[in-house]
Amino acid sequence: MLAEPLQIGPLRLATNLLLAPIAGYCDLAFRTIVREWSTHPAGIGVGVGLACTDLLSPQGLLRGTATSLDLAATNDFDKPVGMQLYGSDPDIMAQGARWAVEHGATVVDINMGCPVDKVTKKDGGSKLLTDLGRAVEIARRVVAELEMCALSADEWQRRTGNSSFPVPVERAPVPLTCxxxxxxxxxDYASGNACSPHLARMLADVGVTAVTVHGRTTEMKFSGEVQLPGIARVVEAVGEQIPVIGNGDVREPEDAVRMIRATGCQGVMIGRGALSTPWIFRDAWALQKTGKLPQAPGEAEIVASIRRYLDLMIETRGVNYAMVQIRRRITWFAKRMMWTDERGRLVGVKPLKEAVRNARSPSEVHQRLDEYLAGGLRGGSYEAEEATA
Ligand SMILES: Cc1cc2nc3c(=O)[nH]c(=O)nc-3n(C[C@H](O)[C@H](O)[C@H](O)COP(=O)(O)O)c2cc1C
Incomplete structure (x- = not known):
């Protein structure tokens, strides 16, 4: 239903919109940016209901490897936060879930969709879609572990960070989603034999509180069109029991509304759309609530957001990481930076992108952004850049 906040187990989110895990992108700095846009004064107050870490290796968390700890880092502003685990061993996944709860997770999620060889060769990610017994056994073990480390009402209050939404009044476990x-x-999809409706039902029966469905098969990877009827079939199968969160190719606020209408899903998860448009949650929520979009941010606001993102990355992961990331990420931000020239053509920011990619230090990135705001570093056809970005 439109504009209905999503309930995940005991947790009532502020909205029905979620930031997807995107390995290598949705780090603490980026989640902070998305949350800041969601409480932006120009917006209508809220946007993202839940943001999730990228996929985490439970073994890495339990061993305390630096990379895993960096990926799992969170703070008081970053709430509520989901932590996503991948793997195939039920006991290790359960121990990883306990670790996540002890380190701030408000939701634990199990990755059953990653198509990448590194993950599927070890029977994790979407390989679990070929072994439903194992997928359900992992969920059952994790639910049992989460029950053993249920949070007090005070701790719930701290983790949701939003007292205007109801939180459990007594001890309640952190919910598990898949x-x-x-x-x-x-x-299998073409012949009507996709396993997701059946799997979702079995997961709900062992205590999973919501499922997210990316409307593609593993073989499709990230190409081809998202299959909204496939998501709708999962809603039909399990929607009365637990909420279904639809996912895939939501690039504009209107796409979120379309997905809800076409599938009946109760939540929408947005990944790549948020990389170019971190304010998409604010807009998609406003559209659902009021039927109207807030005014689009101006270029000064977008530039301020890029500067803020750079600073946050330096603060959380150091200068080297921040420089590597900003050189990659400028392409995504630039997708929303264009203007119309005197002949009415849409012009992009190719020179700005090149200048940021060649920048050797954060101060050089800031200088280039200053030049851009002063009217420089513009040019190149916008459509061409969009296609190659
Ligand atoms: C580079 C990349 C990394 C991803 N990493 C993860 C991940 O760590 N965990 C996960 O569940 N999905 C991951 N995904 C899938 C996204 O969460 C999402 O399901 C997919 O991109 C479709 O949604 P979108 O069109 O809104 O991006 C990744 C996708 C991409 C493109």
């Missing part, structure tokens, strides 16, 4: 694709093989 994120899946439609099924592994295209042929």
């Amino acid at each position: 994120k899946m694709r439609l099924c592994w093989h295209d042929s």
Whole structure:
């Protein structure tokens, strides 16, 4: 239903919109940016209801490896936060879930959708869609572990950070969600034999509180069109029992509304759309609430957001990380930076992107952004840049 905040187990989110995990992108700095846009004074107050860490290795967390700890880092502003685990061993996943709860998770999620070889070769991610027994056993073990480390009402209050929304009045476990694709093989989907409706039902029966469905098969990876009917079938199967969160190719606020209408899903998760448009949550929520979009941010606001993102990355992960990331990420931000020239053509910011990619220090990035705001570093066809970005 439109504009209905999503309930995940005991947790009532501020909205029905979620930031997807995107390995290498949705770090603490980026989640902070998305949350800041969601409480932006120009917005209508809220946007993102839940943001999730990128996929985390439970073994890495339990061993305390630096990379895993960096990826799992969170803070008081970053709430409520989901922590996503991947793997195939039920006991290790359960221990990883306990670690997540002890380190600030408000939701634990199991990755059942990653198509990348590194993950599927070890039977994790979407490989679980080919072994439903194992997928359910992992969920059952994790639910049992989460029950054993249930949080007090005070701790719930701290973790939701939003007293205007109801939180549990007594001890309650951190809810478990699972994120899946439609099924592994295209042929199973085409013949009406996708496993996701059946899997979602079995997961709900062992205590999973919501499922996210990326409307593609594993074989599709990230190409081809998202199959909204496939998401709708999961809603039909399990929607009365637990909420279904639809995911895939939501690039504009209107896409979120379309997905809710076409599938009946109760939540929408946005990944790549948020990389170019971190204010998409604010806009998609406003559109649902009022039927209207807030005014689009001006270029000064977008530039301020890029500067803020750079500063946050330096603060959380250091200068080297921040420089590597800003050189990659400028391409995504630039997708929303364009203007119309005197002949009415849409012009992009190719020179700015090149200048940021060649910058050797944060201060040089800031100088280039200053030059841009002063009217420089513009040019190149916008459509061409969009296509190659
Ligand atoms: C580079 C990249 C990394 C991703 N990493 C993860 C991940 O760590 N965990 C996960 O569940 N999904 C991951 N995904 C999938 C996204 O969460 C999402 O399901 C997918 O991109 C479709 O949604 P979108 O079109 O809104 O991006 C990743 C996707 C991309 C493109």
